[in-house]
Amino acid sequence: MLELELNQLSRRAFLTTAGALVVAIASPAEFLSAATPDSAAAAGVRPGKLSSYISIERDGSVVAYYGKIDGGQGLETSVAQLVADEIDVPWERVRVVLGDTGQCVNMGGSTAGNGLRQGGIILRQTAAEARRLLIQMAGDKLGIAPADLTVTDGVVHSVSDPAKRISYAELIGGRPLDAPVEFHGEAQQLTVKVQAPLKKPEQFKVIGKSYPRRDMPGKVFGTLQQVADVKLPNMAHARMVRPPVAGAVPVTVDEKSIADIPGTQVVWIKDFLGVVAEREWNAVRAAKQLKVTWSESKANFPGHEKLFDHIRNAPVVARSGDRNVRAVGASQERTNGSAEDAFKSAAVVLEGEYEYPTMSHASMGPACAVADVRGDSATVYTSTQKPFDCQLGIAELLDLPPEKVRAIWMFGTGGYARDAQGDATADAAILSRQLKRPVRVQYMRHESLAWDPKGTASVSRNRVGLDAQGNVVAYENITKSFSMEDCNTRERHPQDTLAGMALGHPLTWRAAYGTPGNAYQFENAHWGWELIAPLMDRSSPLRTTHIRDPFGPPLMFGSEAFIDEIAVHLKTDPIQFRLKYIKRDREHDLFAAAAKQYGWDTRPSPRNNQQGNIAVGRGFAYRTLGGTFIALIAEVRVHRDTGVIEIPRVVVAHDCGLIVNPETIKHVVDRQIIWQTSRTMHEEVQFDDKMVHSVDWLTYPVLKMPGVPRSVEVVTINRPDQPTSGAAEMACGPLPAALSNAVFDATGVRLRRVPFTPERVKAALARGPERVVKAAL
């Protein structure tokens, strides 16, 4: 096995053309045309060059180079709207190239719902700048002052004499826009500064209209090329062989055990083990049939049943506010006044704890990637959310300079943050280098669930001190958990992938956590976090990372359910209670919009007079993050006999600043609510002391049609005077608390652990109401 024999595999000739993208795929038309705009901005992408953002094709159409991706929220369409309005061409004449490191400036990939807030605004600004320069060029050609020029549908013309005109195509079609752009930062911190002003809302023709999603027909008719569909000449199919328990490594591998399956080959390098075959099904069979003896492994995990005790009891290795902790992102603690002192003066102290479980990304499609490594360069076809970091990670893994690696993002399964796509890409790269031919890696269902990096389990501890009049005088919210980044969400280094760790790169842990996004103006308050050590120091099926809205549901389930508990104690309506502690007009408008849509009657929880088997209740939760404001009302029908929770209605009031595409926003929020319903009602990774046992859709149940909220009503508030913020994940955060609050409203019983399975609901109902009041200190 290994290198010598692998090199002897028969190889058919590659199609090659110097330096160009070489692909031969099943139905390549769309993909290849996307790869090669004739204005060829690809020649030397730099963040300081206008041509790296916007170019004009020979026919006068516009190409926008978007250094992010679309995870299914329709960004291609919305970005085209921003560009079309600023550069004054019809929307249909703007093409968007997404996530190709060979053609786009690094805008950080997909992260934090900032597709429009950051990447979109950059292209909007550079489109405006391109228009300004094109008017200048036209002015020189026509001998007219730029002040007398305007643009209609890609044609610059005189305002006073429209017959004096010249088109974008005539000015520069097919040639790069040769102008500098002032830029600051990089990746998701990249910003640009241009001379051209942005258009004002009253000048919009395209922004604010519901253009249909461009990716939809290709998906509906099956003509859209996805990463799983890539076929390269001489491409081999691979499957990885994973250990049966965490920490085990291959000791012996019996190649003869697959000798009866045609065209198969084993690749075993250190702890990295895979099989390849000429035909895909033979790779599947070989991976299953291969006889491997594995090393012993110790018990590494507490088991999912005892996980929350483990979290409670484990020593804290890092906490918010520690100066020596290299915390990241939204990880800083937040404090107002001095909560600790203020608790001493409280008349009453209430406490509440909540638990959020380990979750898998559980993507619809198991990860898939294709790599083509040739000596001193590599091309990877990937569905990772961060192709630019993937490029760096693959370069380091293969010991190549980054500029010799091209990561081409393609549509694929929704991954919901850092799922296993980056792992599959690294596996494919190692296999392709070893076999010296293109390799396609497709993960299996069990691999996708058991070995993707996981969303962290956590325990949320909440305390409030009230004075004799019921005012909040002290507040504390602490989440105790694992770091969210055993595995960096940007797979920028080998240790951030399974392949890298199998090849000997140790897990590189860093403290990363956050505080729940809300904005209650408590005078003395502390929001913080405490982290415990990872369960393993190597390739673990429980290594942690981000799942969509990482600082949302796990943190806000506790914080927003506890706000409800305070209101219950004070016998106050939960909206009225919150209104006492929020200040901004946008928040008041938002709460009013949600209450109006739902038909909210002001009263405290629980609801009175609930006889019979079915108890009905409503729950409220609120969240703000990065300029987006969300108020959410969930209605439940709790079946006391079975423990089943029906969700007839969810109302969402949603303010994300200027709305670019109204229908798309509504759809994105509607789908998100159903996504988070699945997580709240069903999802929890099950494991014992050695291994994850959630390996398919029976052992990792997810929402199906019967449990779907029957009516999701999204009320959007458009704020043309405010920047567009984000909408791709922010509505997830408040849902678990809204549902828990609704169940309390219906039954007087508080659900403290996600998911809200029928067994847990029945157990909570049998237990009955709790006493949460603690006497004053």
Add this chain to the structure above:
Amino acid sequence: MAQNLTLNIDGKAHSITVDDPKMPLLYALRDELGFSNPRFGCGLGQCGACTVHVDGQAVRSCTIAVSLVANRKITTLAGLGTPEKPHPLQTAWIAEQVNQCGYCINGWIMTGAELLARNPHPTEEEVRDALSDLICRCGTHNAAVKAVMRAAEKA
């Protein structure tokens, strides 16, 4: 033992040689013949992403052996309709802007099309029931129901 089979897919005959007659139909379609619309989701018949019609019935191609469907009429999403001649469900799917990532779309449209073929005017409950054993991770369930109802109204 290698075996020669003829598959009738979207109205055309395709000859293939398979190493293993138990190979699921999905691998013949995707890998051997380049029909990429049936998608690999689980390989266990649990999610529906790989659904095709065999003699008009919705079948999960990841769990049915290729040798069992030789000479039967197989229809994939591409055979159901085209941009020029769309199936009413495809038109409705676009009108309702149903999908997010779209990885599951094949299973939902193929399953919905089977329902409409045997019950052209279903009630909403019948639609929900017909779609109840499909998985969509992006949460497009209600939008899919709307799309099927829309297509049924137009029929």
